[in-house]
Structure formats: structure tokens, C-alpha cells
Amino acid sequence: MIFYLLIYFIIVVAAAMAIMSKKLLNSAVMLALLSIGISILLFAYNAPWAAVFELSVCAGLITVLFISAVSLVKNDEDALKEKRVKYTVFPLMLVGFAVIASIFVPEYFANLFQFASFNPSNNPPLGDMIWLYRGFDIIGQITLLAASIFVIKHIFTKETKNEH
Amino acid sequence: MNINFPLDWFFIAILFFTGAYCMIVSRNIIKLLIGFEIISKSATIAMITAGQATNNMALAQSVIIVMIMVEAIVIASGLALVVKSYRLNGSIDIKKLMNLKG
Amino acid sequence: MAIDLISYSLVPLFAALIIPFIPRKHRRITEIIANITLLSGIINLGYVIIYYLVLNDYTSYTSDAFTTLMLFTIYLVGMAITFFSTYYEVEKDTNFSSYYSLILVSVSAMCSLVMSRDFFTLYIFMEALSVCSFALITSDSKTFSIEAAIKYFFLTFPASVLIIFGISLLMINYGTFDFDTIKFTSMNFLTFVSLSFIILGFLIKAGIVPFHFWTPDVYEGSYSPVSAYMAGIVTKVGGIYAIIKIVMLLSSYGFGSNLSKLLLFTGFLSVFVGAIAATVQKNMKRMLAYSSISQMGYIILAAATFSPIGIIAAVFHLINHATFKTVLFLNSACVEKSTGTTNMDELKGLEHRMPWTSWTSIIALFSTAGLPPLSGFWSKLLIILALWQSGHIFYAVAALIASVFTLAYFTIMQKKVFFGKLPEKFNDIKEAKYQLLIPVVVISLIIIFTGVFFNRVFPYFERILS
Numbered sequence: 216m217i218f219y220l221l222i223y224f225i226i227v228v229a230a231a232m233a234i235m236s237k238k239l240l241n242s243a244v245m246l247a248l249l250s251i252g253i254s255i256l257l258f259a260y261n262a263p264w265a266a267v268f269e270l271s272v273c274a275g276l277i278t279v280l281f282i283s284a285v286s287l288v289k290n291d292e293d294a295l296k297e298k299r300v301k302y303t304v305f306p307l308m309l310v311g312f313a314v315i316a317s318i319f320v321p322e323y324f325a326n327l328f329q330f331a332s333f334n335p336s337n338n339p340p341l342g343d344m345i346w347l348y349r350g351f352d353i354i355g356q357i358t359l360l361a362a363s364i365f366v367i368k369h370i371f372t373k374e375t376k377n378e379h
Numbered sequence: 380m381n382i383n384f385p386l387d388w389f390f391i392a393i394l395f396f397t398g399a400y401c402m403i404v405s406r407n408i409i410k411l412l413i414g415f416e417i418i419s420k421s422a423t424i425a426m427i428t429a430g431q432a433t434n435n436m437a438l439a440q441s442v443i444i445v446m447i448m449v450e451a452i453v454i455a456s457g458l459a460l461v462v463k464s465y466r467l468n469g470s471i472d473i474k475k476l477m478n479l480k481g
Numbered sequence: 482m483a484i485d486l487i488s489y490s491l492v493p494l495f496a497a498l499i500i501p502f503i504p505r506k507h508r509r510i511t512e513i514i515a516n517i518t519l520l521s522g523i524i525n526l527g528y529v530i531i532y533y534l535v536l537n538d539y540t541s542y543t544s545d546a547f548t549t550l551m552l553f554t555i556y557l558v559g560m561a562i563t564f565f566s567t568y569y570e571v572e573k574d575t576n577f578s579s580y581y582s583l584i585l586v587s588v589s590a591m592c593s594l595v596m597s598r599d600f601f602t603l604y605i606f607m608e609a610l611s612v613c614s615f616a617l618i619t620s621d622s623k624t625f626s627i628e629a630a631i632k633y634f635f636l637t638f639p640a641s642v643l644i645i646f647g648i649s650l651l652m653i654n655y656g657t658f659d660f661d662t663i664k665f666t667s668m669n670f671l672t673f674v675s676l677s678f679i680i681l682g683f684l685i686k687a688g689i690v691p692f693h694f695w696t697p698d699v700y701e702g703s704y705s706p707v708s709a710y711m712a713g714i715v716t717k718v719g720g721i722y723a724i725i726k727i728v729m730l731l732s733s734y735g736f737g738s739n740l741s742k743l744l745l746f747t748g749f750l751s752v753f754v755g756a757i758a759a760t761v762q763k764n765m766k767r768m769l770a771y772s773s774i775s776q777m778g779y780i781i782l783a784a785a786t787f788s789p790i791g792i793i794a795a796v797f798h799l800i801n802h803a804t805f806k807t808v809l810f811l812n813s814a815c816v817e818k819s820t821g822t823t824n825m826d827e828l829k830g831l832e833h834r835m836p837w838t839s840w841t842s843i844i845a846l847f848s849t850a851g852l853p854p855l856s857g858f859w860s861k862l863l864i865i866l867a868l869w870q871s872g873h874i875f876y877a878v879a880a881l882i883a884s885v886f887t888l889a890y891f892t893i894m895q896k897k898v899f900f901g902k903l904p905e906k907f908n909d910i911k912e913a914k915y916q917l918l919i920p921v922v923v924i925s926l927i928i929i930f931t932g933v934f935f936n937r938v939f940p941y942f943e944r945i946l947s
Contacts, residue, residue: 219383223390230394230417234401234410242413253420257443260427262436265443269423272447277416277454284458285409288465301404312396320392321385327653327671328384328432340437349441354491354593355605356448361497362586362609363452366616368501369579370459408631415638422645429649433656442601446645449608456615457634463619464627 218259226252231309235302243281250274387428394421408461408471412454419450489526489552490592493518497585500578508577512567515581519560519588526553530941546941547796551595551722554800557927558713558807559588561920565811566706568916569818580620584710587613591718600648600658600679607686607719608641614715618703629702636695640685647678660730676731680724680740687720689781690751693774700770705817708766709810712773713803721777725784725795732787744785745876751778752879756886760893765813765823768894769806775887776802776849782880783864786871793942794863801848801860801931804924808845811921812838815913816898825894830903835912839899841925846895848928850888856932 229252233245250273257266394417401414423443430439465471496518503510530553563584587610594606618630648658654671655663688696696716700708731740755775762768780802783795815838816831817823832839848857861884868877912918931938 216383219386227390227393227397230397233413233417234397234405239407239409242410246413246416249417249420253423256424257427260431262427262430262440262443265427265440265447268444269447272451273420277451280455280458281409281413284462287462288409288471305400308400309393309397313393316389316392316396320389324385324388327650327674349438349601351597351599351602352441352445352605354487355602355609356445358494358586358590358593358606358609359448359452359612361494362583362590362613363455365497365579365582365586366456366612367459369583369616370456370463370619372579402635411635418642422642422649425646425649426652429652432653435652435656438652438657445601445605449605452612453608453638456612460615460619460627460630460634464631467624467627 219256222252222256222259226256227309231306235305237299239285240282243278243285246281247274247278250277384428384432387424391421391425391428394418394424406473408464408473409458411473412457412461415457416450416454419446422446486548486552486592486596489522489556490589490596492522493585493589493592497582497589500582500585503578505578511578511581515563515585516560516567518585519556519563523553523556523560526556548595550796550800550941551718552592554803555588555591555595555714555718557924558710558803559584561807561811561924562706562710562713564920565709565814565917568914569706569814580617583613583617587617587715591714594718595722598660600651600660603723604641604644604648607644607723610715610719611637611641611686614711617707617710618699620704620707625702626704629699632695633699637686640682642682643678643685644682647675647682650675650678660726663730676727676740680727680744683720683723684747685720686716687724687777688716688774689747689777690754690774693751693754696774697767697770700773701764701766705814706811709807709814712769712810713807716773716777717799717803721780721784721799724781725792725799728784728787728795729792732789732792741785741787744781745873748778748781748785749876749879751775751781752883753778756883756890760886760890763825765816765825765828765894765898766810768825768890769809769813772849772887772890773802773806775883776806779861779864779880782876783867786867786873788867788871790863790870791867794860794867797942798860798864801856801928804928805845805849805857808841808921808924808928809849811917812842812845815917815921819910819913825897828898830899830901831910832899833903834910835899837918837922838913841918841921842899843895844925844928846891848932850891851884852888854932856928856935859932859935 226249229245229249233242233249236242236245250269254266254270254274257263257269398414398417398421401417402411405411405414423446426439426443426446430436430442461471496514500511500514503514526549530549563581566580590606590609590613594603594610597603597606615630615634618633619626650671651663652658654669654675657663685692700712703711752775755771755773755778759768759771759775762771776798780795780798783791783798785791813823815835816828819835820828820831822828844855848855851858851861861880865877865880868880
């Protein structure tokens with residue numbers, strides 16, 4: 216129980232620091248820390264495959280994408296125009312929301328938990344599940360990958376004629 | 380394991396509020412994408428608690444793997460759009476995108 | 482998933498993956514591959530529907546009539562858009578290869594979406610479809626289209642997140658996602674919460690009031706054939722199809738009086754807000770966008786009655802509206818190419834120079850308003866009949882009054898743009914090329930034939946409910 220609370224605390228602190236930081240590079244690094252926290256949580260919930268996937272994709276790939284996009288978009292004059300007061304007031308609003316939510320949310324969801332259907336016998340291994348039961352998701356993944364290839368190619372195309 | 384269910388959803392609500400606040404308040408489009416990422420993480424934890432409650436972790440894991448892939452692709456295309464908009468407009472401020480009224 | 486129809490979604494995917502290997506100077510081969518793929522699909526499906534199911538009434542050919550009908554509509558609109566954009570801008574050497582690949586991939590994603598029997602499979606293909614449409618909107622690299630794409634991105638991703646929350650709550654209750662295993666035998670509180678999240682997510686994606694803020698900007702700012710594609714099929718398959726599926730599941734178990742009242746009110750708001758806002762618009766594409774919102778409201782009104790005739794009316798109006806809006810948007814693209822503007826205050830008297838465009842748009846707008854003997858009349862009649870028979874007299878009268886509004890704003894548009902005297906600066910515009918008019922004329926003929934031969938077509942729709 217203490218273990219879960221510690222992981223949740225790390226996650227929330229990383230998310231708050233990702234929002235409140237001035238530079239975009241620091242936000243990207245805090246996002247990577249958030250993903251590592253989520254991955255440890257997934258390990259603790261006895262889901263090792265999803266945890267490994269999350270670690271390699273989110274903490275690796277998305278952080279690299281963010282850092283490359285941030286270095287392509289250099290804005291010096293716009294970075295200081297936002298009012299910093301909106302961000303420094305954020306921890307106060309977070310604590311306020313947490314206090315209000317702790318009155319309503321846990322007992323609402325404890326009420327919903329009664330309807331859960333818990334069947335202890337139905338637990339096939341993961342390989343069976345991906346290939347046999349949900350085999351058509353593979354076509355979905357191929358479609359998604361093909362879509363992403365053509366999307367990036369289409370947005371960044373070189374034009375042979377200039378537009379006047 | 381099962382005593383954590385209301386606590387999990389309490390943290391899902393807090394993460395959702397964090398991401399939504401980031402999306403509402405900031406003017407930089409890349410900060411908006413960071414908020415989108417935080418909200419997607421909270422949706423991932425929602426799926427894992429559902430899998431834990433019905434003891435069907437294999438189904439929850441296959442769903443989560445596909446969801447992480449979808450999120451990576453959507454963020455990649457969002458960042459591509461932002462970079463192209465910067466090349467055409469010169470700034471990444473969302474208040475400047477008011478050419479189409481409404 | 483329905484396995485016997487799977488080749489309809491795999492063939493466009495393979496064609497899309499072959500296209501990048503063609504060298505860049507052979508533009509004709511790319512266009513020929515894209516057009517032939519979709520043309521063969523449509524001839525196949527047209528043969529199946531007309532020969533087997535309308536004339537001869539074989540019931541064992543395919544497992545589901547609704548799926549086959551939606552596949553036919555998807556291929557029809559996709560074929561029209563591909564053929565149209567082949568001849569739309571021949572002189573500019575834009576990024577054609579990835580454009581055709583994107584249209585083929587999105588057709589494949591939509592076909593797999595209508596064939597799925599599972600909530601999560603629906604979600605995957607819906608995400609693939611919306612990723613494709615981000616890129617298709619920005620096809621002409623102007624500031625308007627990039628802005629439209631960014632607005633579409635940020636205003637529809639909350640819908641995806643809400644759908645995932647709804648699916649995970651549904652999984653807590655049932656342990657699986659299939660349409661066949663989920664039997665809504667008892668509407669307990671958890672099912673109600675999860676279904677309301679899911680329906681809210683799909684209403685945002687479909688562009689219904691009060692979540693309609695992205696629709697006019699996206700339709701106005703995007704590349705012209707692509708806005709015909711989005712209005713014609715993407716917002717329908719991505720949004721309203723899932724709502725009709727959930728209504729079909731729930732109505733066979735006799736539930737949903739609360740949900741029915743809520744959906745009726747939302748549909749009623751959409752119909753009126755769309756109709757009133759469309760009368761004051763000055764830009765042709767924006768007016769067509771508000772008219773789309775209004776017609777989607779009609780579909781929601783019909784589906785919310787939870788009765789068999791309501792569901793038939795909703796499906797029929799969905800397919801009809803796909804044909805009307807495609808014709809109208811393609812006509813506005815022709816007008817924009819010929820005259821260079823879409824502002825209705827500047828356009829006047831185009832009928833003398835562009836007769837074919839004018840007559841096909843007259844057919845489409847009379848069908849939207851619901852004049853006999855076109856197909857729009859039958860679908861509006863079925864909607865009003867469904868509302869009257871299930872006891873909601875107020876909504877039936879309101880739908881009838883809004884239909885008069887529809888006729889009003891479309892006649893205003895027609896009078897402003899096409900009738901009247903031709904001003905001086907438009908003296909030397911020509912009619913659009915004959916290749917651009919072929920898809921428009923074909924779809925107009927389909928509108929006329931579906932209306933005139935309605936007694937042959939209607940028994941096919943009754944089989945949807947089995």
C-alpha cells in the first residue's frame with residue numbers, strides 16, 4: 216500500500232513539474248519521468264508486457280520526438296509573453312481539486328466496484344490472447360502503421376513549384 | 380489488490396484534471412500536446428484497473444499495447460502539423476490561429 | 482469480425498502500399514491504380530446488391546445487409562472523390578502519390594470499421610480514420626487548411642479519450658467487448674455510466690449541437706474535394722454509425738426511455754441551430770456545413786425513437802445524405818475552380834454558363850428539402866412517421882417546420898448563385914470539364930432512381946433489422 220502511494224506521488228509530482236516549467240526541454244524530460252513511473256506501476260500490477268512496451272515507446276520514442284520538435288521550433292520572443300501566474304497558481308488548484316474529489320470520488324467508485332464480474336478461471340496466456348482471440352487487431356495495427364507513414368509523407372512533402 | 384480500486388480512480392481523476400488544466404491554460408501548442416499525453420496516460424491506468432477488477436489481465440494488456448501505439452502515432456502527426464504551421468506562420472501561438480472565424 | 486467480407490478492406494490497403502514504389506514522373510499510373518481499385522470494388526458490390534438482393538431475394542449470400550449497404554456507400558463516395566481529384570488540378574504538381582494512398586488507406590479503415598463486431602476494434606479503426614483525415618485536410622498547404630487541421634485535432638481528441646473511459650468501464654461489468662456477448666439484460670448503474678460516456682464521445686465526433694464548434698471551420702478551410710469526402714462519409718462512419726449500432730443493440734432488449742429523451746432533445750437542437758445558422762451565411766461552404774449539422778440532427782431524431790421503423794429511417798437518411806452532400810460540395814468545388822471565389826454575394830447568374838452544375842445542384846437540394854419523387858422525400862416521410870407513431874408529437878411537428886426552413890435557405894442559395902443576370906466579370910468562364918461532371922451526374926442519377934423505384938428498394942431495408 217505504501218509502495219502504491221509512493222509511485223502515485225512520483226507520477227503526480229512529475230506531471231505537475233512538466234506543466235509548470237518554463238522551458239519546453241524540461242517539460243519533455245519530466246514527461247519521460249512520468250512514463251517511467253507509469254511503467255513501474257504497470258509492473259506492480261502484474262502486467263509485464265505492457266510495462267515493457269510502455270517503457271520503450273513512451274519513455275524513449277515520444278521523448279525523442281518532443282525534443283526534436285522543440286529544437287525545430289525556436290521561439291524566443293513568445294516564450295515570455297504568457298503570464299506566469301497561471302502556472303504558479305496551479306499547485307493550489309490541484310490541492311483544492313484533490314480535497315473536493317476525495318469527498319466524492321472514492322465512495323462513488325467503491326459503489327461501482329460491486330458490479331464487477333470477477334471470474335477467476337478465464338485467464339489465457341498473452342500469446343493466445345493476441346493471436347487467437349483478437350487476431351483482427353493485427354489488421355488494425357497494419358492499417359494504423361500505413362496511415363502514419365502516409366500522413367508524415369504528406370505533411371512534409373517537397374513542392375516542385377513555388378506558390379506565389 | 381482489489382482494495383486499491385477507489386484509490387486508483389482518485390488518482391486517475393487527479394491526472395485528468397492536471398492534463399485538462401494544461402490544455403485549457405497554455406498558449407503554446409506544444410504544451411497542449413503535453414497535456415494530451417498526460418490525459419492518455421490516465422486512460423491507460425483506467426484500462427489496467429478494469430483488467431484487475433475482472434482478473435482478465437491478458438485482454439487488458441493487449442488493449443494497452445494498441446492504445447500506446449495509437450497515442451504515439453497521434454502525437455507524431457500532431458507535432459508534424461505544428462512544425463508545418465511554424466514554417467508557414469512563424470509562430471506557434473494558438474491565439475494567432477484566428478483566421479477562420481469561430 | 483465478419484470474415485467473408487474482409488477482402489473489401491484488404492485490397493485498398495495493398496493498393497495503397499504499392500503506390501509509393503512507382504517513380505514520381507509516372508503520374509498516370511498512380512491515378513489509374515487508385516481509380517481501378519475503387520471502381521472494381523463498386524462494380525462488385527453494385528452487382529451483389531442489385532442482382533442478388535433487390536431483384537432475386539437471396540438471403541444466404543452475405544451475413545449482414547447493413548454492412549453491405551454501408552460498404553457500397555463508402556466505395557461510392559470514395560470513387561467519386563478519387564475520380565474528381567484526378568482532374569481537378571492537373572497543372573499543379575502537388576503531392577499526388579501520398580494523397581491517393583491516404584484516400585485508399587482511409588477507405589480501407591472505414592470498411593474494416595463497419596465490419597467489426599467489437600467495441601475495441603471500432604475504436605482502433607476510428608483512430609486510424611481520424612489520423613488520415615488530419616493529413617488530408619492540409620492537402621493544399623495554405624494557412625487556412627493547417628489551421629483547420631489543428632482545430633480538428635484539438636477539438637476531437639477528447640472524444641477518443643471519453644470513448645476509452647467508457648470502454649474500460651464497460652469491461653469492468655462484462656469482462657469482454659463483443660457485441661454478441663454483451664447482452665443488456667439488466668440496466669444497472671455501471672452500464673448506464675459507461676454507455677453515456679461512449680455515446681457522448683461519438684456525438685462529439687459526429688458534430689452534433691452542442692459540440693459542433695469544429696464543423697464549420699473544418700469544412701470551410703480544407704481542400705475542396707477533401708471537404709466533400711469528410712462531409713460525405715467520414716463524419717458519418719466515424720460518429721453516427723456507432724450510435725445507430727448501440728441503439729440497435731439496446732432496442733432489442735427494450736430499454737432506454739431516459740436515453741431516448743436525451744437523444745431526442747439533442748437532435749431537435751441540432752436541427753434548429755443548423756437550419757437557423759445556415760440562413761445567414763455568406764460563404765457557400767460554411768452554409769453547406771451548417772446544413773450538414775442540421776441533417777445529422779434528423780438522423781439522431783430518427784434513431785432516438787428506439788423503434789424498428791425509426792432505425793430504418795435513420796439508416797436510409799444516412800445513405801441519402803451521403804449522396805446529397807457529395808453532389809453539393811463537388812459542385813461548389815467546380816464553382817470555385819471556375820470563378821475563383823465562394824462568396825455568395827459576389828456570385829450571380831452562373832446558370833447561363835454552367836448549366837450542368839446548376840441542374841445537378843437543383844436535384845440535390847430538392848432532395849434534401851424533401852420533395853417527391855426524389856429519395857429525400859421518402860426518408861423524411863419515414864422519419865416523421867416514426868416520430869408520430871412513437872408518440873412524440875411535438876418533435877414530429879418541429880421536424881416538419883424545420884424542413885420548411887431547409888427549403889428556404891437552399892432556395893436562397895440557388896437564387897443567389899445560379900439564377901439572375903450574369904455580371905461582366907464572369908463573361909468568359911467556362912463550364913467545368915466533362916470529366917469533373919461525371920461523378921456528380923452519376924450520383925444525381927442514383928438519387929433519382931432510388932426515389933422513383935422506392936417500392937423495390939424498401940424490402941431490402943427491412944432486412945437490416947434481422
